[in-house]
Amino acid sequence: MIDISPKNGSHPVAAAGIVKTEPDSWVDPSITYPSYKSFDDLIDVQRLRSLDGYITQRLRRRLKTDQDMKFYTGPYTLAGTQPGRPGSRMVYLARSSAPDSYFDLDKTELWQPTPDADEFAMLMEFIRTLPFRSTGRILIMYDDVPRSVTPHRDHVETEICHEFLWFRTNLRKPFFMLNPATGEKKYVSTYSAWFDSVNQFHGSDACDGLSFSIRVDGHFTDEFRQMIPRPERNAASTPSYWAARSEHSATNCNHK
Ligand SMILES: [Fe+2]
Numbered sequence: 172m173i174d175i176s177p178k179n180g181s182h183p184v185a186a187a188g189i190v191k192t193e194p195d196s197w198v199d200p201s202i203t204y205p206s207y208k209s210f211d212d213l214i215d216v217q218r219l220r221s222l223d224g225y226i227t228q229r230l231r232r233r234l235k236t237d238q239d240m241k242f243y244t245g246p247y248t249l250a251g252t253q254p255g256r257p258g259s260r261m262v263y264l265a266r267s268s269a270p271d272s273y274f275d276l277d278k279t280e281l282w283q284p285t286p287d288a289d290e291f292a293m294l295m296e297f298i299r300t301l302p303f304r305s306t307g308r309i310l311i312m313y314d315d316v317p318r319s320v321t322p323h324r325d326h327v328e329t330e331i332c333h334e335f336l337w338f339r340t341n342l343r344k345p346f347f348m349l350n351p352a353t354g355e356k357k358y359v360s361t362y363s364a365w366f367d368s369v370n371q372f373h374g375s376d377a378c379d380g381l382s383f384s385i386r387v388d389g390h391f392t393d394e395f396r397q398m399i400p401r402p403e404r405n406a407a408s409t410p411s412y413w414a415a416r417s418e419h420s421a422t423n424c425n426h427k
Contacts, residue, residue: 194327194369199402201415205348205357207366208414210336215300216362223340225293230313230383233262242312245273247324249351249372259314264288264295265306273326276333276388279305298387301336306389313383322349322374329369332406335388338363344384345376369407 239260349372
């Protein structure tokens with residue numbers, strides 16, 4: 172089993188000893204945290220759900236051989252919570268040819284499918300239907316024991332907006348966004364989410380049985396990007412800005 176930790180340079184920000192621990196605070200006033208943008212009305216959820224047994228079977232097989240590395244949250248965990256290695260596992264379906272660097276997630280030219288991608292060929296086919304021009308990291312996160320994922324930010328660079336989609340084939344995993352100022356949690360109730368991973372925290376409660384989710388990073392298509400409203404500043408807040416605009420227009424529609 173391969174292990175990763177900040178000590179061996181898996182997280183460049185921590186490894187470089189950069190002291191920034193909080194993001195710059197300005198966000199557009201229309202945004203409320205916690206929040207996320209569901210893609211359920213933009214992707215083929217029925218096809219996604221149909222992969223549930225297929226992925227479950229393969230992850231159970233992998234559990235028997237204890238071959239997958241542990242998930243690492245990065246250094247930006249919620250104050251007072253446990254360190255960022257909660258014990259859940261990861262399967263990389265695309266891996267970078269460069270040394271691990273969190274800020275390479277969207278350098279799609281660096282990322283190539285791994286041999287494990289063959290085992291999850293139907294999932295890879297589904298991923299090709301998502302609105303990405305090109306993909307970078309492709310990762311399955313899973314666990315089979317009741318174990319929480321420590322609330323954390325992915326990084327603190329507010330002008331970096333990673334284009335990614337988090338998704339799942341069932342609703343089992345109690346995955347949440349958390350406002351660090353208020354402690355309020357919002358559980359993701361949908362099959363897919365793009366979320367602000369900088370200005371708020373995200374994590375997961377413990378749950379019984381096998382739970383898993385998939386995250387694909389990359390570049391959205393130009394056509395898709397045209398749909399995305401952009402905040403004036405704080406690019407990392409874009410998913411929450413979009414969520415705020417979507418809720419606003421839904422409310423207005425309901426009032427008509
Ligand atoms: Fe994360």
